[in-house]
Amino acid sequence: MNAKPMVVDDQRRYGFYTALVYWGLIASGLIVPWGAALINDKGDFRQLIIHMFAPGYNVYLIGAFGLAPMAAFAVFGMLHVGPAISRLDGHIVKRRWFGFVLGAISGVAVSAWGHISIATSRDAQAAIGYIFLPFLVIAAHFGGYLAGRLIHKIKSR
Amino acid sequence: MSKRRIVIHLALLAILICAGIGLYVFMTGRMSASFWTDALDSKDNKTGLVAAQRLESIGTAAVGSAPKLLNMALSGPSLNNRSSAARALLWIDLQTASTAASEAISVFLNSRDSNERYRALQVIEALSPLSTDVAPDLIAVVRDKSQPSIVRRYALSAVIEMMEPKRDVIALIGEELSDPDESVRYEAILNVGMARDPVFKDILGDIKLAIENVNASGQTQYLGLLMQAERAAAMRQTAFLDVYIYQINGIFNDRQGLEYTLKQLKLLGPMAQKAVPSIAKLLNDERPYIRLLAADALAEIGPAAKSALPALDAALNDGDPVVRKHVESARSIIRGNQNER
Numbered sequence: 001m002n003a004k005p006m007v008v009d010d011q012r013r014y015g016f017y018t019a020l021v022y023w024g025l026i027a028s029g030l031i032v033p034w035g036a037a038l039i040n041d042k043g044d045f046r047q048l049i050i051h052m053f054a055p056g057y058n059v060y061l062i063g064a065f066g067l068a069p070m071a072a073f074a075v076f077g078m079l080h081v082g083p084a085i086s087r088l089d090g091h092i093v094k095r096r097w098f099g100f101v102l103g104a105i106s107g108v109a110v111s112a113w114g115h116i117s118i119a120t121s122r123d124a125q126a127a128i129g130y131i132f133l134p135f136l137v138i139a140a141h142f143g144g145y146l147a148g149r150l151i152h153k154i155k156s157r
Numbered sequence: 158m159s160k161r162r163i164v165i166h167l168a169l170l171a172i173l174i175c176a177g178i179g180l181y182v183f184m185t186g187r188m189s190a191s192f193w194t195d196a197l198d199s200k201d202n203k204t205g206l207v208a209a210q211r212l213e214s215i216g217t218a219a220v221g222s223a224p225k226l227l228n229m230a231l232s233g234p235s236l237n238n239r240s241s242a243a244r245a246l247l248w249i250d251l252q253t254a255s256t257a258a259s260e261a262i263s264v265f266l267n268s269r270d271s272n273e274r275y276r277a278l279q280v281i282e283a284l285s286p287l288s289t290d291v292a293p294d295l296i297a298v299v300r301d302k303s304q305p306s307i308v309r310r311y312a313l314s315a316v317i318e319m320m321e322p323k324r325d326v327i328a329l330i331g332e333e334l335s336d337p338d339e340s341v342r343y344e345a346i347l348n349v350g351m352a353r354d355p356v357f358k359d360i361l362g363d364i365k366l367a368i369e370n371v372n373a374s375g376q377t378q379y380l381g382l383l384m385q386a387e388r389a390a391a392m393r394q395t396a397f398l399d400v401y402i403y404q405i406n407g408i409f410n411d412r413q414g415l416e417y418t419l420k421q422l423k424l425l426g427p428m429a430q431k432a433v434p435s436i437a438k439l440l441n442d443e444r445p446y447i448r449l450l451a452a453d454a455l456a457e458i459g460p461a462a463k464s465a466l467p468a469l470d471a472a473l474n475d476g477d478p479v480v481r482k483h484v485e486s487a488r489s490i491i492r493g494n495q496n497e498r
Contacts, residue, residue, distance in 0.1 A: 018158060026173070050204055051207075075170065083160075085158040
């Protein structure tokens, strides 16, 4: 245990970064699926807006499907890291924060891979992937979280 | 990070989610009817198309959009826009849809311009339950090899959608499976393959012949479709019937699923007698188009649907005059007066 105790400045810094990851995740939850749809629409924003509520496209709903796992993990992160920061518990904060960040990155990466693959697939049946993708993303979030904690544990030995 | 800040972040997310749900409910619900009606005026074809599709899903609550949809169905910028507007009218206002069908039939019968005629055929096909009077003319056009192939092809597609008179249309499909014109032959193969229906039992020989021809010419894209059709045609009709009844009684019955099922039951005709109680219940459906299709399906079942007569009698007071007309016709047919249709 070589962690230094937290000071008020650290508390502010970690609070700010936690909020940043929290809102970054929520923004990614919408940007990733809509961005993938935009790639599919060859960068045409007007087309994307039309497809938002168009039967057969439902890009808006796909965005909601993309947001759900990321918002869930963001809430988990906020409730998990936030109270530790307020307790000024340096070691726990860093361990949890590391897990939160790695979980966020892995979830966003899996989501981006999934959404782009489905949106650019030539087979219309690929759309069934939208049902399974949130479960895969949530698994990636928590897999990344555990990995982050493990890496931090090994590093701090 | 204080508890207060955590709560603020969570509350902001909750507000964002509620706003998102609110926007979705608004844009896909009845309240958005005027928004999508205005979008019909867009110069962009695709926006107009999406607006027509959205209004279709809103249904009768979007009755204010009927004049614009009628205009789009008859003179819309693209074929997709025209047929989508016509389809939307079926779910929104049957009387305006009847007007659109009559206009399109008039253009098809009177125009000499083949482009105008095939555009009219798209509307006739989209409004098939209201355009059945023109079916004999369509069959004649398909059989007339001197007609432009685009008109023959779309006439075949429209008459297959109507499937009335059923026996004649099925015989026509059998003939057209070996039409010398590839586009007409394609339409026949595509429809018989996609329908996967035992009603094609009567043309099983034609399907087998088409499989041999397609196999000989190496057109593998049609082979799978035709083999599917062959398998379906050889199946017992009752096997399909149970699935259709299950679908009608299902609690998750979506609009288009119900439309498809009722059209399939209509195709089965007297074989669908077992489904009569389920179909009769749909005469009370809140959607006029579903009530119309239910009456049509009962009419096709004919005297075997006698148990539905009380429900049909009650439906004579239906608020929609187009539905009433179809109910009256169904009653007469079930009572044995075959000349009604």
